[in-house]
Amino acid sequence: MYDQEYGGAPGKRAMFARGRQSVRFPAPVFLESSASVVGKKEGEGPLGELFDAVGEDDLFGGNTWEEAESCLQRDALHLAVQKAGLNTTDIRCLFAGDLLGQGIATSFGLLQYEIPLFGLYGACSTCGLALSLGAMAVCGGFADHVGCVTSSHFCSAEKEFRFPLGYGNQRPLSATWTVTGSGAFILGSSRREGARAILTGITPGRIVDYGIRDSLNMGACMAPAAADTIACNLRDFGRAPEDYDQIVTGDLGSVGRQALLDLLAERGIDISQRHTDCGIEIYDAKRQDTHAGGSGCGCSAAVLSAYILKKIEEGSWRRVLFVPTGALLSKTSYNEGRNVPGIAHGVVLEHIG
Amino acid sequence: MYDQEYGGAPGKRAMFARGRQSVRFPAPVFLESSASVVGKKEGEGPLGELFDAVGEDDLFGGNTWEEAESCLQRDALHLAVQKAGLNTTDIRCLFAGDLLGQGIATSFGLLQYEIPLFGLYGACSTCGLALSLGAMAVCGGFADHVGCVTSSHFCSAEKEFRFPLGYGNQRPLSATWTVTGSGAFILGSSRREGARAILTGITPGRIVDYGIRDSLNMGACMAPAAADTIACNLRDFGRAPEDYDQIVTGDLGSVGRQALLDLLAERGIDISQRHTDCGIEIYDAKRQDTHAGGSGCGCSAAVLSAYILKKIEEGSWRRVLFVPTGALLSKTSYNEGRNVPGIAHGVVLEHIG
Numbered sequence: 001m002y003d004q005e006y007g008g009a010p011g012k013r014a015m016f017a018r019g020r021q022s023v024r025f026p027a028p029v030f031l032e033s034s035a036s037v038v039g040k041k042e043g044e045g046p047l048g049e050l051f052d053a054v055g056e057d058d059l060f061g062g063n064t065w066e067e068a069e070s071c072l073q074r075d076a077l078h079l080a081v082q083k084a085g086l087n088t089t090d091i092r093c094l095f096a097g098d099l100l101g102q103g104i105a106t107s108f109g110l111l112q113y114e115i116p117l118f119g120l121y122g123a124c125s126t127c128g129l130a131l132s133l134g135a136m137a138v139c140g141g142f143a144d145h146v147g148c149v150t151s152s153h154f155c156s157a158e159k160e161f162r163f164p165l166g167y168g169n170q171r172p173l174s175a176t177w178t179v180t181g182s183g184a185f186i187l188g189s190s191r192r193e194g195a196r197a198i199l200t201g202i203t204p205g206r207i208v209d210y211g212i213r214d215s216l217n218m219g220a221c222m223a224p225a226a227a228d229t230i231a232c233n234l235r236d237f238g239r240a241p242e243d244y245d246q247i248v249t250g251d252l253g254s255v256g257r258q259a260l261l262d263l264l265a266e267r268g269i270d271i272s273q274r275h276t277d278c279g280i281e282i283y284d285a286k287r288q289d290t291h292a293g294g295s296g297c298g299c300s301a302a303v304l305s306a307y308i309l310k311k312i313e314e315g316s317w318r319r320v321l322f323v324p325t326g327a328l329l330s331k332t333s334y335n336e337g338r339n340v341p342g343i344a345h346g347v348v349l350e351h352i353g
Numbered sequence: 354m355y356d357q358e359y360g361g362a363p364g365k366r367a368m369f370a371r372g373r374q375s376v377r378f379p380a381p382v383f384l385e386s387s388a389s390v391v392g393k394k395e396g397e398g399p400l401g402e403l404f405d406a407v408g409e410d411d412l413f414g415g416n417t418w419e420e421a422e423s424c425l426q427r428d429a430l431h432l433a434v435q436k437a438g439l440n441t442t443d444i445r446c447l448f449a450g451d452l453l454g455q456g457i458a459t460s461f462g463l464l465q466y467e468i469p470l471f472g473l474y475g476a477c478s479t480c481g482l483a484l485s486l487g488a489m490a491v492c493g494g495f496a497d498h499v500g501c502v503t504s505s506h507f508c509s510a511e512k513e514f515r516f517p518l519g520y521g522n523q524r525p526l527s528a529t530w531t532v533t534g535s536g537a538f539i540l541g542s543s544r545r546e547g548a549r550a551i552l553t554g555i556t557p558g559r560i561v562d563y564g565i566r567d568s569l570n571m572g573a574c575m576a577p578a579a580a581d582t583i584a585c586n587l588r589d590f591g592r593a594p595e596d597y598d599q600i601v602t603g604d605l606g607s608v609g610r611q612a613l614l615d616l617l618a619e620r621g622i623d624i625s626q627r628h629t630d631c632g633i634e635i636y637d638a639k640r641q642d643t644h645a646g647g648s649g650c651g652c653s654a655a656v657l658s659a660y661i662l663k664k665i666e667e668g669s670w671r672r673v674l675f676v677p678t679g680a681l682l683s684k685t686s687y688n689e690g691r692n693v694p695g696i697a698h699g700v701v702l703e704h705i706g
Contacts, residue, residue: 101454140493
């Protein structure tokens with residue numbers, strides 16, 4: 001598809017099609033390398049063999065859960081830069097974020113690199129946000145190489161959003177399990193040895209609020225946003241679901257997946273045969289007792305790096321719509337009785353032909 | 354300067370100079386309009402007459418401080434779009450953020466617009482982050498018009514970072530007062546009637562940690578980052594301080610200003626005759642008992658809209674380096690004894706000749 005859309009040459013075209021919400025990049029943006037670092041539980045899941053590094057404990061050398069999450073980002077970026085055959089000084093800027101208040105996993109994790117940082121917040125959709133902004137920076141000619149990094153950690157997220165772990169609260173079956181993990185991606189403007197995929201377009205998401213307030217059913221909160229972004233993407237690019245080999249949402253889990261399929265069916269769109277969700281893929285829900293599936297900024301990022309990009313590289317999937325999903329709440333807004341709106345950012349990834 | 358640098362024509366050049374950390378935009382990005390909405394105390398300050406709207410109380414129609422802050426963002430964006438002679442449907446995407454955990458002032462304030470949203474976090478530097486990313490999106494040809502919005506609120510920030518207001522804690526003289534306010538900016542690619550300035554370059558900041566831990570002396574925490582960004586900007590663009598009519602930091606306040614001047618003096622750079630700080634300008638510190646000055650995402654944004662852009666429009670200042678400054682902490686990292694690193698994003702704004 002790279003060959004068809006760009007005529008085989010990675011040169012820019014002056015004109016490019018775009019819809020109201022999406023951008024089709026006029027020059028290919030290469031996903032040069034990626035890396036994933038995850039926790040013990042993720043390493044024991046169905047994708048365990050595919051991750052670059054699996055921690056022995058969940059502290060990764062840190063003293064607190066927040067430090068542990070910072071270590072995840074630091075290590076994932078280090079690995080991704082190394083795998084691209086670059087030095088950290090080659091990375092012009094970073095696009096990064098996490099789930100914690102004021103993005104401290106990112107701030108303390110990426111400080112040492114001394115690379116200009118664009119700090120992001122898009123809840124669990126941040127991987128899509130980072131790839132979208134990074135791709136615009138590369139395609140616009142503002143950077144040769146950029147890094148996109150996101151993370152989450154089960155223990156820091158439970159503390160931030162729900163209850164201290166020691167409280168041992170009961171989790172309903174609609175709850176998801178925050179992934180301990182980080183994914184890092186290097187984007188660049190020219191085709192290099194070992195590049196994993198090309199990023200050909202984006203559909204930045206808008207906030208969608210269906211009035212749902214249950215923070216232990218995040219899948220339902222986010223499904224309307226995922227449906228909106230997927231429908232916009234298909235409209236803007238003039239594509240049918242069949243034009244994608246796979247449409248992969250971030251962390252809807254099994255409950256959110258059903259809501260997504262239902263919402264799209266109402267619009268006459270059937271993606272059931274080509275949809276999966278990173279939160280469903282990362283755990284064996286029954287064996288690992290993770291209920292509806294995995295979630296968190298690290299979920300879609302780690303699964304993209306370890307699993308989705310592998311499929312695209314191999315050519316098993318030639319064009320994928322990757323749609324990380326985020327639930328926009330804080331403990332403050334939740335305790336004040338506000339709804340939990342969702343947001344989802346779509347990224348089109350294609351096989352390098 | 355617009356005429357000199359672009360030869361009078363807003364067409365793109367194929368080549369453009371750039372340093373290691375900065376970007377000089379190959380085509381001008383117009384700051385088409387802006388708006389500021391502030392609280393009562395800010396309205397009583399020295400810039401009071403210049404703000405577009407001043408609230409009668411600090412709730413702005415909301416029921417909580419967080420809702421009040423959301424209303425600030427909603428109203429500022431509405432005004433900015435109106436002043437640009439546009440409709441909200443003309444705005445292709447938003448770049449926005451605030452100081453609260455998980456950016457809830459932004460999420461709930463901008464939800465109703467149904468515009469694709471890139472959520473940001475850069476502490477009080479977020480206005481620079483939003484303008485930088487928005488300018489890249491416009492200059493790269495990905496958007497005709499984008500909106501950049503940031504806010505802060507004294508009451509929501511005190512609750513988020515320090516003590517509940519009812520506790521009535523004592524504030525040391527190094528403390529700053531979080532501005533209740535929001536600034537919104539519309540950036541666009543073509544010169545329109547009433548455009549206020551052009552944005553010709555950016556210097557995205559990196560995180561700088563001098564080991565300071567005092568969250569009641571944010572000026573000192575952020576000054577090293579401001580010094581780093583200013584020095585990088587001068588180096589990358591090959592400019593001396595005299596090439597700027599004014600260098601305006603975000604919210605260093607009087608304590609941070611002195612630290613900044615000292616740090617730059619160590620590098621042989623003297624900006625003392627052309628430096629001011631939004632946090633110093635917004636309050637009459639003695640009369641208003643605000644100690645070291647104003648701070649917050651809303652401080653630099655409201656002062657940019659009301660004061661700095663007015664000076665640039667009039668031609669009193671023909672080229673300004675605007676450097677919003679941010680302190681990267683959360684109550685979690687602070688309570689865990691971590692340092693408070695700083696970050697500062699530089700934006701070059703010029704008079705339309």
